[in-house]
Amino acid sequence: MQLPLFDQTARFSCGSCTACCNQPWRTMIEADKALALDQHDWSAYPQLRGRQLYRNPADGRPGFYDLAKGDGNRCVFLDTDGLCIIHKELGPEAKPAMCRQFPFLPSRTWTDDRVSLNFGCPSVQQRRGQTLIEQQEDIRAVTPTSNRPHKGSSVRVPLDLTTTVSHEMYDVFIERACDVFDEAGESDIWSCFEILLDELELMRNVPGARRATGDSANSEVPVATEPLSVRMLFAATLFPDTLPAGRTGQMGFLGRLTLMPRLMALARRSGGYASRILGRNISIDAVMAHSVESDLDPESSQLLRRYYRSRLWQRWIVGTRLPIIGGLHQHICDLNAILFLARAEARHAGESRLSTDHLRWALTGVEFHLANQSRLYEQVLKGWLKGRLCDVSLARRSLRIFAPAVTSAPQ
Numbered sequence: 001m002q003l004p005l006f007d008q009t010a011r012f013s014c015g016s017c018t019a020c021c022n023q024p025w026r027t028m029i030e031a032d033k034a035l036a037l038d039q040h041d042w043s044a045y046p047q048l049r050g051r052q053l054y055r056n057p058a059d060g061r062p063g064f065y066d067l068a069k070g071d072g073n074r075c076v077f078l079d080t081d082g083l084c085i086i087h088k089e090l091g092p093e094a095k096p097a098m099c100r101q102f103p104f105l106p107s108r109t110w111t112d113d114r115v116s117l118n119f120g121c122p123s124v125q126q127r128r129g130q131t132l133i134e135q136q137e138d139i140r141a142v143t144p145t146s147n148r149p150h151k152g153s154s155v156r157v158p159l160d161l162t163t164t165v166s167h168e169m170y171d172v173f174i175e176r177a178c179d180v181f182d183e184a185g186e187s188d189i190w191s192c193f194e195i196l197l198d199e200l201e202l203m204r205n206v207p208g209a210r211r212a213t214g215d216s217a218n219s220e221v222p223v224a225t226e227p228l229s230v231r232m233l234f235a236a237t238l239f240p241d242t243l244p245a246g247r248t249g250q251m252g253f254l255g256r257l258t259l260m261p262r263l264m265a266l267a268r269r270s271g272g273y274a275s276r277i278l279g280r281n282i283s284i285d286a287v288m289a290h291s292v293e294s295d296l297d298p299e300s301s302q303l304l305r306r307y308y309r310s311r312l313w314q315r316w317i318v319g320t321r322l323p324i325i326g327g328l329h330q331h332i333c334d335l336n337a338i339l340f341l342a343r344a345e346a347r348h349a350g351e352s353r354l355s356t357d358h359l360r361w362a363l364t365g366v367e368f369h370l371a372n373q374s375r376l377y378e379q380v381l382k383g384w385l386k387g388r389l390c391d392v393s394l395a396r397r398s399l400r401i402f403a404p405a406v407t408s409a410p411q
Contacts, residue, residue: 002112002113002150004106004112004113004114004115004140004143005113005114005115006116006131006132006136006139007117007132007313007314008132008133009306009309009310010116010124010127011127011128011129011130012103012121012123012124012128012129012130012132012135013128013130014129015122015129016082016083017082017122018074018082019121019122019364020102020103021074021075021078021084022074022075022078023368024073024276024277024279024369025368025369026057026058026066027066027075027096027098027099028061028064028065028066028096029054029064029067030096030097031065033095033096034067036090036094037086038053040090042085045079045085047080048077051076052068053067053076053077054066054067054068055068067096073279084099100142101142101143102121103118103121103124104139104142104143105118105314105316106143106145107314107315108145108146108320109150109314109315110150110151110152110153110155110157110167111150111151111152111153111167112150113145114313114314114315115132115143116310116314117132117310118367118372119306119310119363119367120364120365120367120368122360125303125360127306153168154167155167157169157324158323158324159200159204159209159323159324159325160204160324160326160391161323161387163209163210164209164210165203165209165210169203169206169209170324173196173199173200173203174318176199177309177318178312178313180192180195180196181305181308181309181312182305182309183302183306185305188296188301189304189305190403190404192305192308193328193331193332193395194399196328197328197392197396197399200325200392228267229391229394229397230388231267231268232263232385232388233333233389233394233398234266234267234333234336234398235263235264235266235267236263236376236377236385237336237337237370238337238340238370239262239263239266239376240369240370240373241273241275241276241337241365241369241370242276243276244274259376263376266284269284269288270284270285271285272284272285275341275344277341277362277366278341278344278348278365280348286347287340287343287347288343290343290346290347292346292351292352292354293352293353293354296354296359297353297354297355297356299356303359303360303363304335304359307363308331308335311331317330318331322377322386322390323390325389325391325392326386326390329390329394330375330389332395332398333398334366334370334371335402336401337362338359338362338363339354339362339401341361341362342354342359342362343402345358345362346358
């Protein structure tokens with residue numbers, strides 16, 4: 001088995017902040033581990049007496065249950081001292097695999113496996129702790145890799161819906177992207193994305209790019225450039241924040257039919273909803289109208305640079321589940337979600353500047369609930385949304401929603 005590569009810029013050591021144990025997300029536990037909980041005597045913990053410890057999985061996934069919640073969003077097994085009761089009583093091996101793995105974030109590329117970190121963790125955001133290389137044995141023990149062979153570097157990589165590039169060109173672009181998002185750079189976060197969008201447009205015309213032929217090249221709806229496309233992508237990204245705690249983005253046919261009115265409301269960027277991430281009602285109109293200074297402070301900019309460099313280094317989304325342009329555009333949509341939630345926090349506090357604390361809190365929410373979850377692009381209006389993700393001109397329009405040169409009023 002090929003050993004995974006570790007992000008050399010990442011650091012983490014658990015600070016027992018309990019942020020990962022006090023979230024509205026679901027914590028899935030393997031069926032055998034859940035059933036083992038029934039065999040243990042929990043009488044020493046009054047908060048567990050008479051409580052249901054787990055329930056059927058919200059997404060119906062076989063072989064798993066969802067751990068119950070205690071007060072608010074706290075995991076029922078989060079003790080008053082901030083430690084995990086399962087860990088204290090039964091040992092680390094008895095904990096759910098997702099708890100043991102967090103915040104280590106694996107990705108599988110066409111040529112290797114890579115491990116970086118989930119930026120929902122405050123210690124990761126502040127780069128506290130050991131390097132991943134120093135923890136590699138422990139990380140391998142909780143982050144399994146597949147025995148399946150990789151596709152290899154001979155595979156053609158989709159650039160958009162109709163064009164592919166060589167794996168060598170793809171690697172060059174990713175290396176360039178990591179350089180652009182280097183934390184020591186001087187360009188703002190929007191300029192970094194603009195640089196990469198410029199280079200992707202150039203890639204479509206180089207000799208190594210190939211246009212698809214036959215019916216497959218025309219299998220998607222033609223891409224339009226109307227503002228509704230950008231609005232719908234913003235809405236699709238933010239939509240999971242409107243779901244009640246315990247619900248998932250996966251839904252059946254009837255659920256999809258009821259989805260459109262809520263999506264359209266988000267696309268209009270007006271009205272309000274109960275934010276799962278922020279734990280309160282949000283007025284979209286008020287957030288969009290709230291005046292904030294257009295630039296980000298250096299610490300916030302550096303944090304976002306590290307976040308996107310990590311994702312691009314992992315090939316997370318870009319070039320794997322989506323074509324390269326679509327993947328980069330999805331990162332831009334996530335940026336807009338981060339900025340929207342940060343603006344909501346600034347408005348709630350009556351402040352006119354997005355502080356690093358606002359950005360950290362928003363990034364935590366986006367990482368936990370949006371960036372690492374199933375996307376609406378894979379369920380609802382699949383071809384239509386994916387087609388617009390792969391349009392560079394629309395990616396530029398998405399990038400301008402909260403960019404400094406644009407006013408805060410809806411377009």
